[in-house]
Amino acid sequence: MGSDADEPADAGRAPGWAEAITGFRRYLVAELNRSPETVRAYSADLAGLRGHASRAGCPDLADLDLTILRSWLATMRVAGAAPATLARRASLARVFSAFAARRGYLASDVAARLVGGRARRQVPQILSVEAARELLQVGPGLAGRTAAPVGRAAADPGGAPAGRTARRDREVAVRDALRLRDAAVLELLYGSGIRVSELCGLDLGDVDDDRRLLRVHGKGGRERSVPFGVPAAAALRGWRASSGRPMLATPSAGAALLVGQRGGRLDARAVRRILERCAAAGVVPAGLTPHGLRHSAATHMLEGGADLRSVQEFLGHASLATTQIYTHVTPERLRAAFEQAHPRA
Known part of the structure; x- marks a missing residue:
């Protein structure tokens, strides 16, 4: 039936x-x-x-x-x-x-002979390994430059000098927490190659610290385990310490691993603003997106010797053809392979 x-x-x-x-x-x-x-x-x-x-x-x-x-x-x-x-x-x-x-809504399949334009395959903007390293070192330090803390962080303890001092101390603490948060965001985006939607959907229980694995819920409800490295592990520890997530999170965050400035679950727009701050400071090219970091991670893995099947699993693609669209062979890697393998090189 x-x-x-x-x-x-x-x-x-x-x-x-x-x-x-x-x-x-x-x-x-x-x-x-x-x-x-x-x-x-x-x-x-x-x-x-x-x-x-x-x-x-x-x-x-x-x-x-x-x-x-x-x-x-x-x-x-x-x-x-x-x-x-x-x-x-x-x-x-x-x-x-x-x-x-x-x-039975239509008498026949009227679009069976419809021909649509084919989307041009474009390679997303990516970073070099050196530029990615600079982003991870400098990017978190730009947190809090464009907006004063709001919500719970901006609650005024009082108008007296002591109250104003307490408020300033609170705002400094919030900016420090945002730096820890941004470090975790950038390390996970680049270090694990996950989609921005997957990043924002992570819960505290999705982090396996012992094995350094993330439980990621991807497209179509597919779940996969993604490894993360030592730098990302350190960034996560800093973020989950008392000076990080507990400083920002409100009850609305629930079990969310990453939270926004207002204390709720982090959303994709806030992640894009992190990269916009980095671009404004000249750390990364203008227009770099979270997807660009994902593509950078995949490209750097291929340049480091990873096979396409492993990158497919890493990115969570159902089809290898999708991975081939996301990745490309750089001229340098092609030259190295040619010189190593071709008898007339």
């Missing part, structure tokens, strides 16, 4: 957009194990497709056809949508159309 996602719609009904999109959302979660972020993005894209079809005089789902889908993509292309965006939305249209045809 098939799942609910593959059962046809009731005979005689004319299901519309809202019902089909609701069913598709359930299918993405139950059958394809997509993340909440992916489901939200796909829902927004389908809402855009629905609006385009309505403006084209085809408000009913049953009116959807290949011409409407092609004009939807063409309109976005003219508006300047990136190739990656067009490729993603063409892929979504094909998946949704096939699902809707199976369920």
